[in-house]
Amino acid sequence: MLQKIEFKGVALAPIAGYSDVGMRKVCADRGADMTCTEMVSAKGLVYGSDKTEDLLRTTDSEKIKCVQIFGSEPYYIAKAVEHRALEKFDVIDINMGCPVPKIVRNGEGSALLENIPLAQAVVKAALASDRPVTIKYRIGVTSGKIIARDFAVAMRDAGASALTVHGRTRTQMYSGRADWDVIASVKQAVDIPVFVNGDIVDRASYEKAMEITGCDGAMIARGALGNPKIFSDIKGAEIDGYSxxxxxxxxxxxxxxxxxxxxxxxxxxxxxxxxxxxxxxxxxxxxxxxxxxxxxxxxxxxxxxx
Ligand SMILES: Cc1cc2nc3c(=O)[nH]c(=O)nc-3n(C[C@H](O)[C@H](O)[C@H](O)COP(=O)(O)O)c2cc1C
Missing domain, CATH: 1.10.1200 (Non-ribosomal Peptide Synthetase Peptidyl Carrier Protein; Chain A)
Incomplete structure (x- = not known):
């Protein structure tokens, strides 16, 4: 039986090089409902790299603990999710959005947007963990081919418990604006929780993103860097004498x-x-x-x- 987790609220996104155990703790202290590790390689875990395990420290302050893995080989995904370093995590998230050329060339990250059957096999392999599996992805590879809705349905069909959609394409990298309208269409298309991601930097942008998309929650990356208080701000929770x-x-x-x-x-x-x-x-x-x-x-x- 899959553990029941309520996917809603405001989450700290996976941020390579930043969402370390310290950042996750202070963000959780300031109200983040879920906190994600940076992406770790499924193969790296299987081959026992200490460096990979180092990224997987947690504290009890984190409410819903999410580990993000990346990889494209169902064999390694299934083995990685059984790894003891992942035991303390409540949720396994799979990266299907990373646009970095080295990752994409390996068929990982956003390369999976172009191979839906393989992406589904990856989700099914991760379900071996008996924990909720979530997917974080981009709305497409190029603006000429937005696949966010079809991809959401395929991930739901494969067994994903929730989705996070970054409203940019792979070719956009981090330029332009996140397209919250496309994310709204994803929310309409599936009956599993959806998190909106991209360009949420304060309470006003959070409220706008939630209003436009009707999403169950929001995930924040850059807006939380150097600013853990963004989570309490968004929730309208004043912190007396914040330091x-x-x-x-x-x-x-x-x-x-x-x-x-x-x-x-x-x-x-x-x-x-x-x-x-x-x-x-x-x-x-x-x-x-x-x-x-x-x-x-x-x-x-x-x-x-x-
Ligand atoms: C430095 C940096 C590292 C990132 N690392 C990851 C990662 O490890 N996994 C992932 O899914 N997304 C990663 N992202 C993408 C963010 O999680 C998020 O999707 C993106 O920045 C858009 O959200 P934002 O506007 O709130 O920053 C990274 C982004 C940045 C800027």
Whole structure:
């Protein structure tokens, strides 16, 4: 029996290089109903890469824990979902939207948009996990061929429990605007929950996206970078005496619980570059952050500027 999960609310999207265990924790603390790891390779898991497992740390703060895997070979997908590092996750999401050429050349990510029977076989293989399987995908490869509705129906038929639709095509990458009207047509076409994704950056854009699409929930990526409070803002939940500094320090400390100081020092700078967005001293903070060699130096930057 599949575990029953209510797919609704506001979720943190998978963001390669960013949606680490620390970011997922602070976003969950600020109201994210579901939080996703960055994409991890199904094959990487099967062949036991420590680097892959490192991306799969979680904390109890996360409400619905979602792991995103990518791959195009049903054999590896079925083996990957049985991996012990995935045991703590409530949901298995499969990446069918990644536009990066290296991934697409391997037939993975958004390449699956062009091979619906294989995409269905991948979903069926993931169902071996006995957990809800969800799909995150783009509305098509090019603007001349939007396949979002047909793809949604095919994924539902294969056994997907919910869908997240990024309203851009593969060739658009991250340019132009997410097409929420196409996502509305997906919501109309299937009887499983649908999350709208793309260009939700605050409460106003969230409300507009939900109004246009009628979706069950929304997924946010770039709008959450450096801004975990976006989740409470969207929910209209005021946080008394909110302190971004506290969130940044929590993020840093959680990273240190799970990773080596060297890893954290190297990886936290890019988060700081987002955390200081909109601040007057943002250029100076970025320069200082990127010059840091140790976690102590990073902490010093946080304590002196935020
Ligand atoms: C740096 C970066 C890394 C991303 N990594 C992933 C990923 O690992 N898996 C995935 O499905 N989407 C990934 N995405 C796409 C986002 O999840 C999301 O679909 C896209 O950014 C649109 O949403 P947004 O407007 O809220 O950012 C990534 C996006 C960015 C900018």
């Amino acid at each position: 971004l500094k506290e969130d940044i320090l929590t993020h840093l400390d959680v990273m240190l619980e799970f990773h080596s100081p060297n890893f954290v020092a190297a990886n936290f700078k890019k988060h700081l570059a987002y955390y200081c967005r909109g601040m007057r001293a943002h250029r100076e903070i970025k320069l200082k952050a990127f010059a840091c060699r140790t976690v102590e130096e990073i902490r010093e930057v946080i304590l002196s500027y935020f």
